[in-house]
Amino acid sequence: MLTDRQLLILQVIIDDFIRSAQPVGSRSLSKKNEIQFSSATVRNEMSDLEEMGFIEKTHTSSGRVPSEKGYRFYVDHMLSPQALQQQDISQIHSIFAERIYEMENIVQRSAKILSELTNYTSIVLGPNLQENRVKQIQVVPLTEGTAIAIIVTDTGHVESRRFSFPKDLKAEDIEHMVRLLNDRLVGTPLMELHDRLYKEMAILLKRHIANYDLMLQAFAEIMNVPVHDKLFFGGKMNMMNQPEFSDIDKLRLLMDMIEREDNLYNLIRPTDGIGIQVKIGKENENVAMENCSLITATFPIASGQKGSLAILGPTRMEYSRVISLLNMLSGDLSKALSDLYGKSQES
Amino acid sequence: MLTDRQLLILQVIIDDFIRSAQPVGSRSLSKKNEIQFSSATVRNEMSDLEEMGFIEKTHTSSGRVPSEKGYRFYVDHMLSPQALQQQDISQIHSIFAERIYEMENIVQRSAKILSELTNYTSIVLGPNLQENRVKQIQVVPLTEGTAIAIIVTDTGHVESRRFSFPKDLKAEDIEHMVRLLNDRLVGTPLMELHDRLYKEMAILLKRHIANYDLMLQAFAEIMNVPVHDKLFFGGKMNMMNQPEFSDIDKLRLLMDMIEREDNLYNLIRPTDGIGIQVKIGKENENVAMENCSLITATFPIASGQKGSLAILGPTRMEYSRVISLLNMLSGDLSKALSDLYGKSQES
DNA sequence: TGTTAGCACTCTGTTACCCCGAGTGCTAAA
DNA sequence: TTTAGCACTCGGGGTAACAGAGTGCTAACA
Secondary structure: OOOHHHHHHHHHHHHHHHHHOOOEOHHHHHOOOOOOOOHHHHHHHHHHHHHHOOEEEOOOOOOEEEOHHHHHHHHHHOOOOOOOOHHHHHHHHHHOOOOOOOHHHHHHHHHHHHHHHHOOEEEEEOOOHHHOEEEEEEEEEOOOOEEEEEEEEOOOOEEEEEEEOOOOOOHHHHHHHHHHHHHHHOOOEHHHHHHHHHHHHHHHHHHHOOOHHHHHHHHHHHOOOOOOOOEEEEOOOHHHHOHHHOOHHHHHHHHHHHHOHHHHHHHHOOOOOOEEEEEEHHHHOOHHHOOEEEEEEEEEEOOOEEEEEEEEEEOOOOHHHHHHHHHHHHHHHHHHHHHHHHHHHOO | OOOHHHHHHHHHHHHHHHHHOOOEOHHHHHOOOOOOOOHHHHHHHHHHHHHOOOEEEOOOOOOEEEOHHHHHHHHHHOOOOOOOOHHHHHHHHHHOOOOOOOHHHHHHHHHHHHHHHHOOEEEEEOOOHHHOEEEEEEEEEOOOOEEEEEEEEOOOOEEEEEEEOOOOOOHHHHHHHHHHHHHHHOOOEHHHHHHHHHHHHHHHHHHHOOOHHHHHHHHHHHOOOOOOOOEEEEOOOHHHHOHHHOOHHHHHHHHHHHHOHHHHHHHHOOOOOOEEEEEEHHHHOOHHHOOEEEEEEEEEEOOOEEEEEEEEEEOOOOHHHHHHHHHHHHHHHHHHHHHHHHHHHOO
């Protein structure tokens, strides 16, 4: 469909525009080493490329700019997997250099490094808490009427909530209850906790504990873990440096969108497959992101869970580099998190 | 020093400028109801006020703008404690409407509400974790070579850290160690934990536990709680809406400064006294904040600790309203957190 | 002596205009 | 098929003109 020469020209146009953010003209193209024909020839080819919709003009007599279709084609067919610089590689490895045992910590550092390497905004979604299983439940009395309930999961996540209980509740009742909860609920995924508490435990508790309903209610509330997981960000402000957002209104629109986390969550939550997904401009179906591309890497974590890793940048993004970085980091993360999570499945 | 008329004019100028962000001219002033003299008279007075340094011109023939000295005078001598709107009050009370038992939760909500009410950026610093005392230490084994250590403090804060230990360490050894730690360390402020662990516990552990040094090292790391506390933000992006930051470079400078949390921490950490402190423009001694004022409210929490609550806005800030809001909220927070903290001191 | 009207002057922001440079499309020649 | 040449277009930068808002000063007034 496209001649070799057209491919070459398209490639050079996109590469150049990604670097400079300036429309690319025929004359400047013909001066490049890669391109041996005169500007007139280039002009003819550009005219064809424009007709096919791969590039467009910002006004009648301006240079050309890649269209979304152009970027799409570029990403689908013209991306040569670019070798990462040694520097980048060692930066990424530095995340895992220290022996870290907390998922949150690793994930947060990943987000930070990724945003620093790319100068874009990074978003990381760790494994789903909801699928964590209860490892141990504990209650630590704090004051006369309050205590801390602590749930430790098999992956080492600790969830704690303070709650109050009627003052006439006896300490031994609480201990008894905690024992019951542990006997019955260890191994339950957090997502089922609330239900099982009400359905299975209620009867059991009724039999053994006075005032069971208040306790039950307290616990039910504790065990209502948030519906979706925390997103970790890196370089939230980085988009400020992109010339496409020198207009403060566009910037505000985007920032507001980023802050609305549930919205963003839907955009990057793990998809069916594993691997890299690129969404360009309007493909994101969001006005605030019309000038943005979102590259998401979904990676497996032991026990069938998935994590994802995303970079939000202008459509004029360094696709090749970002994809290489994401591929590399998602591989490493996959291993590191699987280590944390997999090991603990044994027990 | 200032005549009544000059006071009046200064007041009106500042009020007007705070509202409109536009330089105020003599003609528009003389049209106001409060002001009964001609524009010429006003001009004479403004000339005097400028000579005294309370207002300044942006260029030779522009209207006047309050100077930092002007704001300072306004804040120090002309602020009439403004009654809050019922709406604001109920918004603030809504923070405490539900019975919440987590400091973090309350503090985060406070920051959010405060930023929404003011359209500025709010920063809240909760009570110092370092002064929390150990209530209970627990270890939950996770996999063969790793476990979670959990420290619960008297205020209900839960700190957890995953750590690894040599595989040949016996379960009973760990239990033994935990018992020892609890016997000796309950009641210790977190800030002393690390030291005491090394100085007092080392000898003790040596006597009772094989491989004590590895365990000790693991625990020491866990108990290294971060040096200063987490800051909670509300409306980080709100400054984008202020006309003084329509220049994206100024905005970037400010945002970078906000992200550098340790820097900010020094600006708002509790000062000697209790109450409201206003820092205007260059008084903050920070280039990024030249056009900003920072209002900090420091409030007491039971047990001699302090919290602080700050609003970062343009120098052209609604001082009166913000101060009223801060006064009110810091009172409520003081009570609420004291409740959480005070009660627990009993035990 | 304090207040005010009047006037000349100053500065900003907007609009209109011009011109240059960069780019295009088309045509005709190689 | 490629290229040189040329007419045309558009944006951006610079300048001039002008209206509007404001000031400072002077002189008159109460």
